[in-house]
Amino acid sequence: MTKYTVRHRTTYSYESDVAYSRLLAHLVPRSTERQDSLSTSVAVAPKPVTRFERADFFGNTASWFIIEEPHAKLEITAESNVAVTPAPAFAPEASAPWEAVRATFDPPVEPGAFDVLQHTFDTLLTATDPDVVAYARSSFPRGRPLLACILELNSRIHADFTYDAEATDTHTTVKDALELRAGVCQDLAHVGIACVRSMGLAARYVSGYLLTQPPPGRERLIGSDASHAWFSVWIPPFGWVDVDPTNDMLPSDQHITLAWGRDYGDVAPIHGIITGGSEHEVDVAVDVIPS
Amino acid sequence: MANIAPLFGEEALGRYDELLDRSGAVRPHWQRLVSSFAAMAPDEYRHRMESATRMVRENGVTYNVYDEASGLARLWELDIAPFVVSASDWTAIASAVTQRARLANAILQDVYGEQRLLRDGVVPAHLVFGHPQYLRALQGVRPPEGVHIHLYSADLARSADGSWKVHASRADSPTGLGYALENRVVVSQTFPELFGELGVQRLATFFRHYRDAVAGLAHGSGHAVLLTPGAYNEAYFEHAYLSRYLGLELVEGDDLSVRDDNVYLRTLGGLERVSVIFRRLDSNFADPLELRADSILGVPGLVEAIRAGNVVVANALGGSVVDSPALDAYLPNVARALFGEELLARDIPTVWCGTAWGRAESLARVRRSMIRNAFDASPLFSRNSSARLGADLSDEQLAQFADDIERRGATFVTQDIVPLGVAPMFEHGAFSSRPLMLRVFAAWTPAGYVVMPGGLARIAADDSVRALSMQSGAASKDVWALAAGPVDTFSLLRPPTAQIEIRRSGNEAPSRAMDNLFWLARYAERAENTVRVLRAVVTRLAGDTGSSTTMTAAALAGRFLVPHELVTEKAFFDALDGDEALLRKEIDDVIFGDQVSGLQRLLSRVAHTAWAARDRLSIDTWRAVYALTNRNTPDDAPDVFEGTGALAYLDMLIRRSAALSGLAAENMTRGNNWLFLDLGRRIERALALCDLVRHTLAVANERESGAIQVALEIADSAMTYAYRYRNAFQVPPAIDLLLLDTGNPRAVAFQLKAIVRDVAELPMKTQSQQVGHTKAQAQGVYANVYTADVYALAEMNAARERPALVALLAEVEGGIRRLADTIGDAYLQHQRRFRA
Secondary structure, three states: OEEEEEEEEEEEEEEEEEEEEEEEEEEEOOOEOOEEEEEEEEEEEOOOOEEEEEEOOOOOEEEEEEEOOOEEEEEEEEEEEEEEOOOOOOOHHHOOEHHHHHHOOOOOOOHHHHHHHHHHOOOOOOOOOHHHHHHHHOOOOOOOEHHHHHHHHHHHHHHHOEEOOOOOOOOOOHHHHHHHOEEOHHHHHHHHHHHHHHOOOOEEEEEEEEOOOOOOOOOOOOOOOOOEEEEEEEEOOOEEEEEEOOOOEOOOOOEEEEEEEOOHHHHOOEEEEEEEOOOEEEEEEEEEEEO | OOOEOOOOHHHHOOOOEOOEOOOOOEOHHHHHHHHHHHOOOOOHHHHHHHHHHHHHHHOOOEEEOOOOOOOOEEEOOEEEEEEEEOHHHHHHHHHHHHHHHHHHHHHHHHHOOOOHHHHOOOOOOHHHHOOOOOOHHHOOOOOHHHOOOOEEEEEEEEOOOOOEEEEEEEOOOOOOHHHHHHHHHHHHHHOHHHHHHHOEOOOHHHHHHHHHHHHOOOOOOOEEEEEOOOOOOOOHHHHHHHHHHHOOEEEOHHHEEEEOOEEEEEEOOEEEEEEEEEEOOOHHHOOOOOOOOOOOOOOOOHHHHHHOOOOEEEOOOOHHHHHOHHHHOOHHHHHHHHHOOOOOOOEOOEEEOOOHHHHHHHHHHHHHEEEEEOOOOOOOOOOOOOOEEHHHOOHHHHHHHHHHHHHHHHHEEEEEOOOOOEEEEEEOOEEEEEEEEEEEEEEEEOOEEEEOOOOEEEEOOOOOHHHHOHHHOOEEEEEEEEOOOOOOOOEOOEOOOOOOOOOOOOOOOEHHHHHHHHHHHHHHHHHHHHHHHHHHHHHHHHOOOOHHHOOOHHHHHHHHHOOOOOOOHHHHHHHHOOOOHHHHHHHHHHHHOOOOOOHHHHHHHHHHHHHHOHHHOOHHHHHHHHHHHOOOOOOOOHHHHOOOOHHHHHHHHHHHHHHHHHHHHHHOOOOHHHHHHHHHHHHHHHHHHHHHHHHHHHEOOOOHHHHHHHHHHHOOOHHHHHHHHOOOOOHHHHHHHHHHOOOOOOOHHHHHHHHHHHHHHOOOOOHHHHHOOHHHHHHHHHHHHHOOOHHHHHOOOOOOEOHHHHHHHHHHHHHHHHHHHHHHHHHHOOOOEEEO
């Protein structure tokens, strides 16, 4: 088990005063089978008149902040302590053939599986089209164990896409990213999700962090200076298996999970609507320190 | 009945004929209408159709089609022959639709509550969790009294056996109610005798039930508003119309703000609480923070206010889930499970491809079915529709479909193509028959759902399956549901006998609405001033005045048009040299062309601001705007218009502009609406007059009397001047009349006095209103003029300029512009929202 302290600071600078801000944040790491979320404190300046937390539909902790005093700068700093256990080694051949997994989504579906079922459908940011199907299909030959399909898909995305922070933004759709063959971790995760769902299978979006300073002798991972994203696929008998196309790997104890949902829109670290203020700049700094 | 075309073939084709029975006889409930139409003189029907069409046009009844480049608004198409429904048919329709509304509401209670239907497998969970409009943020949130659907609509068509089938339903934000009402207003006026004789059920009681039932759910006092996506929405006419009819404030998302989990309306006097929102904005756009993240429409925090139970949103968010075609396949089971009832009206046969059986069945029948996205409830074959005809598919496309449903069957349905029953249209003196779809509305009341006894019928432009979406040119009809007993003649327009509290003003004045009225007045006045200047120039170009005594067209153009870049310097110099050809051409372009600074663009700005303020303008005012801004409207004085020359056109605009301002002056009560219209008009006119005086009187020229006469002519003050001073044209009296005279409606001082009076009426509640010192500002500008000495102003320096006059004009202009800014900041600003 590895313990981490994560410091995630987001700074908005506005050209003119913002009269009023309403923020919805996903900054509190959730506890999972492999992760204990030990503590989190979120500091917001200027001080919100109202703040509260509530579990969202997916079981993530969502935080609301309402700021009513005029401000030209807004700073949100989340500091969390988490403990992560390494992922077990999954044997691809031990997973079920992908068609058999898909067949489990035909009715009747047990109430306990509704949560998985909902991740088989398109969303705005992960809408599929014939191009997505065409891209995905070669990883899903008849009878191949699902995890083997996913590992190959993950490697293909990693190889085919250029990591380019300038190419896309938070509203980029899978269709756009697929055309560009470029994007950031969020886009690559969306592409992976769309491919999996286009075959009738379940995938979800995971928002989180990466260890910023690699252990001695190991390479620094891409995306480690900001928040990170990857995806997770429902693979019986293992359950949800995380997949990181940006780094062509299966996340283990260097990945810290914040929240999951159907796509980025469900779990963006910070959604905000401001009144007034016009143009703004955002600066995000993330430090992940083993403790 | 010689003019009834035989239609006996229709039922053989599997269609129900509304007009004729199997033997070819006119059905009893149509007989009166048929004989009445047959008795009309040949041109009579055409005349009535034309007059109805004129009414629709002048009332501004439009249906916007977003992606039509040709302009915002397309005229609503109305076929004046009503669709008559017998009392017994209506009873059956009403029970069927009531049952559907009740069922849809019960399903939503379950979906957003316990989800027993899903857990018991009555409805596959896919239909909820896969639905793009299933709003997870609302899971577990029970709306007041458990009412999700306050207004429901169902689209029905008659099957060959005479039963009505449900082709679509709307549980999120049904449209068409306002159009149905407007159709009724027009058609009942088109056939008043027939309407009276037939015993047609009235609509007003339904609207009262709807409004009162929703308002009755509110906790605490507050405004009731109608939330529209805005003036660009395709059904904006309906939103403006309904808000007026139901007595609601028409608002857009950024007129509303959530504080402390309550919704507030931004008004002139600050924030005021809102307790009821009649929602015409799609659910997923209602809160940009918690729902669709790619939009900033809607109200951030609305979901939180709903969770807190502090606002009634009608309909509640997330209702589209029950509209999906896929659910149609399961409704009979749901009705049995929830109510132990059989459906009174069935849906069109639907197969969901989420099961192995469904996929096989769909493939077997695909050639005679249509394919749709399982969750796509948009009107068939409309712009966003996913519907495709199986018969149209190539072998390759068919193989593609087989692959699609193999991979993602849960997202597809196939539905039977059901021939629609046909109803009569009356054209060229004869009846013909066309497929017809009937939209029926139901409203929630504490005693259960009630159905509007009428509706919106749409009749196809042709006989194809694609013909019935409003987007593709179908016409609408008024629906006359005949009463079994006496007719309830209650009208919302004539309040019942219950005493209502006397009020002298409405305090509801949303800032945005005031902003629209302010700019409507400014643009209208600016257009009139431009027309007046242009008319002076065109008159001289036409050479029909004693132009030798005043200024030439060239001189006028040089002073008024060149500085505003309306005509080029070259045209001006050519004209000075006696060649007016270029000037004529450019003036023509300014009047009729499409250039940015031209008259037509200015008029279209008048039309757009008026459209945005539609809910605050009376029908007559709206018609005056329409007449002013539409070039092809026949004039009250057609003989003048026949020349169609520029001069006749400009004269007509002056008359129509006067009609518009006259309506405002005489017909509007002196509330906030009038205040901002008047402020806009006064501010704009004062600026135009300053400009006029500067260009005519501030710099002396050789023919000063000519310049004075031009100024008087443009400012419509020549008569007054002649009455006071005969033909002695001197500068001091002209300055007095156009600048200082508080009694001349076309003097600067008159405008300023009015502005001072108007500003004194403005509320002084918020901080920015108090620190703006609008009153002091207005009085300061007025004092400049009020204390000026006319002879000092007329004094000339060595350069033959009038420095005191120039300085005063600059001060007044500057003062007015600053005042306009202050008013804008303190009263009219609706702050824009951004995504952080």
